[in-house]
Amino acid sequence: SQKIEQNSEALNIQEGKTATLTCNYTNYSPAHLQWYRQDPGRGPVFLLLIRENEKEKRKERLKVTFDTTLKQSLFHITASQPADSATYLCALPESGSASKIIFGSGTRLSIRP
Amino acid sequence: DAGITQSPRHKVTETGTPVTLRCHQTENHRYMYWYRQDPGHGLRLIHYSYGVKDTDKGEVSDGYSVSRSKTEDFLLTLESATSSQTSVYFCAISTRGRDRTEAFFGQGTRLTVV
Numbered sequence: 001s002q003k004i005e006q007n008s009e010a011l012n013i014q015e016g017k018t019a020t021l022t023c024n025y026t027n028y029s030p031a032h033l034q035w036y037r038q039d040p041g042r043g044p045v046f047l048l049l050i051r052e053n054e055k056e057k058r059k060e061r062l063k064v065t066f067d068t069t070l071k072q073s074l075f076h077i078t079a080s081q082p083a084d085s086a087t088y089l090c091a092l093p094e095s096g097s098a099s100k101i102i103f104g105s106g107t108r109l110s111i112r113p
Numbered sequence: 114d115a116g117i118t119q120s121p122r123h124k125v126t127e128t129g130t131p132v133t134l135r136c137h138q139t140e141n142h143r144y145m146y147w148y149r150q151d152p153g154h155g156l157r158l159i160h161y162s163y164g165v166k167d168t169d170k171g172e173v174s175d176g177y178s179v180s181r182s183k184t185e186d187f188l189l190t191l192e193s194a195t196s197s198q199t200s201v202y203f204c205a206i207s208t209r210g211r212d213r214t215e216a217f218f219g220q221g222t223r224l225t226v227v
Contacts, residue, residue, distance in 0.1 A: 034215055043203050043218030089155065099144050099163050099209060101216050105155030
């Protein structure tokens with residue numbers, strides 16, 4: 001079965017630096033990959049979607065890359081701010097069922113002033 | 114929260130009792146999902162629906178059933194609650210299309226089984 005792996009350890013970054021989070025997946029090639037942000041006590045909020053034929057996608061200070069050979073997506077936050085502190089989850093459609101969305105366990109990001 | 118309402122928001126129930134959680138949407142989205150979130154496990158799919166009366170199992174469906182009699186409502190039932198079902202439950206909706214495949218989540222329901 002397919003598996004999504006995100007770094008389970010929290011990532012601590014100095015304000016102003018670039019935060020880079022990793023999402024690895026196994027056992028199939030999804031048509032797209034999504035990134036979400038989750039704050040404590042809240043539901044996840046969609047941030048970006050990148051398709052298999054896109055190498056990179058940007059939205060303001062966010063950048064996502066998608067390497068289908070490595071089966072990996074990188075999520076970058078440039079000029080990080082304390083308000084960026086949250087848990088970030090990657091998600092992709094399950095193999096054989098594009099409407100089933102499955103999630104990684106998320107990486108908690110802390111930006112210190 | 115994109116027109117998604119979960120009820121109740123908090124519930125404490127006893128082991129062995131049935132529990133029903135409700136998800137209501139006003140977006141007319143075709144797809145609806147129930148996830149549970151536990152420390153160390155992230156979000157795990159319980160069941161999902163791809164239309165009225167059309168549902169399918171997710172990775173952790175044992176002990177849960179769902180029903181969708183109307184586009185706007187998706188019910189999750191714990192037939193006989195167990196302590197292992199203590200969790201935060203999230204409902205999500207999505208609509209498939211080239212540029213709109215993301216999921217929108219409700220506020221979550223915190224369920225405690227004692």
